[in-house]
Amino acid sequence: MTADLTRFGRDTVVTTVTQAASIWTSPGPPGERWRQVAELHGRVALAHLAHGEPLLPLVAFTDLLTGPLSGLLPAPLREACDEVLLVEDGQLSAAAADLLMENLAPSMTASDVVGWSVPRLSAEKVQGWLYGQMLATGTEEGYRRARRTVIEHAAGEMSEVIDAIKAAGLPREGLVEEIPAWAWVAHEGEYYWFGCPVCRYPMRYQLGRLACAYPPHTKALGGSITVKAAKGRKPVAGAWNVERAAQLGGPQVTTAVPVKGQVCLVRPAWRYSTIPGCEEVRLHRELEMMPGVTARLWPHVDRYDLEVRAPGRRRPWRVDVKDYTDPARLANELLRRGSIGESDLLIVVPDYRAGHVAVLNERLRLATGSRRRFATTSHRFLTEVKRAAAG
Numbered sequence: 001m002t003a004d005l006t007r008f009g010r011d012t013v014v015t016t017v018t019q020a021a022s023i024w025t026s027p028g029p030p031g032e033r034w035r036q037v038a039e040l041h042g043r044v045a046l047a048h049l050a051h052g053e054p055l056l057p058l059v060a061f062t063d064l065l066t067g068p069l070s071g072l073l074p075a076p077l078r079e080a081c082d083e084v085l086l087v088e089d090g091q092l093s094a095a096a097a098d099l100l101m102e103n104l105a106p107s108m109t110a111s112d113v114v115g116w117s118v119p120r121l122s123a124e125k126v127q128g129w130l131y132g133q134m135l136a137t138g139t140e141e142g143y144r145r146a147r148r149t150v151i152e153h154a155a156g157e158m159s160e161v162i163d164a165i166k167a168a169g170l171p172r173e174g175l176v177e178e179i180p181a182w183a184w185v186a187h188e189g190e191y192y193w194f195g196c197p198v199c200r201y202p203m204r205y206q207l208g209r210l211a212c213a214y215p216p217h218t219k220a221l222g223g224s225i226t227v228k229a230a231k232g233r234k235p236v237a238g239a240w241n242v243e244r245a246a247q248l249g250g251p252q253v254t255t256a257v258p259v260k261g262q263v264c265l266v267r268p269a270w271r272y273s274t275i276p277g278c279e280e281v282r283l284h285r286e287l288e289m290m291p292g293v294t295a296r297l298w299p300h301v302d303r304y305d306l307e308v309r310a311p312g313r314r315r316p317w318r319v320d321v322k323d324y325t326d327p328a329r330l331a332n333e334l335l336r337r338g339s340i341g342e343s344d345l346l347i348v349v350p351d352y353r354a355g356h357v358a359v360l361n362e363r364l365r366l367a368t369g370s371r372r373r374f375a376t377t378s379h380r381f382l383t384e385v386k387r388a389a390a391g
Contacts, residue, residue, distance in 0.1 A: 008047035010077045011103040011329070016043045017065075017072045018100035021086035024065045037062060044072060051076050069096060079328050080355065089206055094215050098325035101268060143301050146170055151277035154200040155179070155193075155264035162263070176263045182206075184259055187229050191259040194237055197221060198250035199278055201270050210237060210254075213267070214275055216352045220244045225254075249282040276323045279350050279378065280305045283321065286382055292389045304345060312388040318345050319381065327356035331363035340364060340374065347375040 020040040023033055041061045048056045051074035064071045070082040084095035092100075149168040153161045162172055183202035184191040193202045196212040198220060203210040209224040218224060226238035234256040245252050265274060280297065287295035287308055296307040306319040320339075324330040334340040334347070349356050360375035376384075 008050040008074075010073075010079075013044060013047045013073055013077055014069070014082075014099055014103040014326075016040050016047075017069060018086065018092065018096050018103075020044070020061075021065045021096060022092040022100075024062065025087050025091050037065075047077075048074050050074075069099065079326065080359070081326050081328075084325075094213055095325055097267075098271065099329075101271070102324055102326045102329045140298075140301050142169055144298050147273075147277060147298055148281075150265065150269065150273045151281060152200075153265075154270050154274045155195055155202055156200070156262065158261050158263045175265060175269060177266050179259045179262050179264055185227055185229075185235050185256065187235050187256075188231070192235055192256035193259050193262065194225075194227075194254045194256060196250070197240060197242070197245040197252055197254050198248045199270070199274055200251060201274065202264050203254070214271070216350070217248075219352070220248060247282075249278055249285065276321055279323060280321045283319075283348070283378055283382070287385060290386055290389050293385060304339075308385060310385055310388040312391045315344060317381075317385070319348050320345060321348050321350075321378075323350055323353065324356075327353075327359040328363060330356075331360050331367070334364065335367050341368060346373070346381070348378055348381050349375060351377050351379050353377070 017040075020037050023036045023040070026033060038058060041056075041058050044061060045056045045058075048054065053074050056072070061072065066087040067085065068083050069086055070078050072086075073082060081095075081099070084099070085093050086096045087093060146168040149164050149170065153164045155161070161176060165172055165175060179193045179202050182204050183193045185193065185205045194205070194210050195201065196203050196214070196217055198212065198217040199214065201213060203212050203225070205227065208227055210227060211218045211224040212221070220241065221244065222239075222241040225240050227235050228238055229235040236256065237254050242252055264270070283306060284295050284297045287293050287306070290310075292311045294309045298305060299307045304318045304320045306317070306321070308317040308319060322330055339345060340347075347360060349360075354377050357375045357377060361373065364374040365371060
C-alpha cells in the first residue's frame, strides 16, 4: 500500500490514540463511545497499513486502549516515552494527557481560547496565547509580574487569584475555573481540596489518598498522601517528603480548604506555564546563592528564561527551561521556532527528565548539522556554573 506518510505522522497518530483512550474511559453512553472510538480506530488502522504493518482490528484496538501507548503505535513512530499507560485509575493518565497536548497540531485561534480543553488545545497554543497576553502588559517588568502570577497563583481563594491576575494585566476569561470535582474531599457534608506542596495546584483525591496531577511532583513527595478525617474536624494530610518539596521551591504545606469560593488555573495553563515556571524560579534562586554569579530571569521579555554570568566565563549562558513529556516533539518544536540555531542557547530540562537529554541532543544535532551540546539537566547546569564561578 502506498500512502502519503505525512497524513499518518507521529503527532496525528498519538493524538488519535490518546483521544480514543479518553473517550473509551469517559462516562458517556456506551453506544456513543463505541461509535466515536470506531471512527478514531479507522485512522489508526490506516496508519498501521501506511507504515507497512498489518491491519489493527477494532477489537484489538479497544483491548489495548488501557495499556501502554506504544502498543497502539506503528513501530516507526514509537519513542521511549510511549511506554506510559494510557489509562490510570479509570481515566486518561496525566502522562497521556501531556502527550496529547504536545502532539496535537495547533488548530485554534486566540479568540477560541475561552473554549479550550485538553482534547482540543495543543501545548504550543497554550504557550502562544499566554505569551501574547503577557506581552500585552507592555514592559519587561510587566511581563515578569505576569509570569510570576501564573506560577504563584495556581489555585486559591477566588478574589485573591482574580485580583492577582487583573493586577498582572492578564484576562480572567479562559484562564481560571472552579476547583474540579476530582479534587474534592467530602467530609461531614462539606467539600474540601488540598493544594500540591510543590506547585499549589489542586491534588487529585481518590480512595483516601491525594496525588498531584503532575506525576513527578507526586514522586518527589514520596508517593500519594493519605487523608485523615476525624469527627468534628477538617480533614488533614498525612506525611510527605517536606524536605524535597522545599528543594523544589514549593510552599511545603497543604491544608484542607472548603471548595466554595475557590478557583484554579485551567489545566493546560498550569501544565505548560506554572510547572516549567516553578523550575525556572528554582534555578534562579539556586544560581543567585552562588558567590559571584548573577542570574537574570526572563530577560528581553522572555526570549529565553535565564541569562547567567559567572566570573570564570567570558560569555553568559542563555538558558531555556523546557519540561515536555515527549522529547522528540520538543525537538521538532524547537526547530520550528528557529531559535535553537543560535550557537549559545542551552535547553535545560528538570532532573527527572534526564533521559530526554540524549534524544534532544541527537535529534537537534542531526537536524542542524552541529555537534555542539544542545541540552542538559538542571543539576548538570548548576554544577557547571558552580565550577566556572570557582575558577
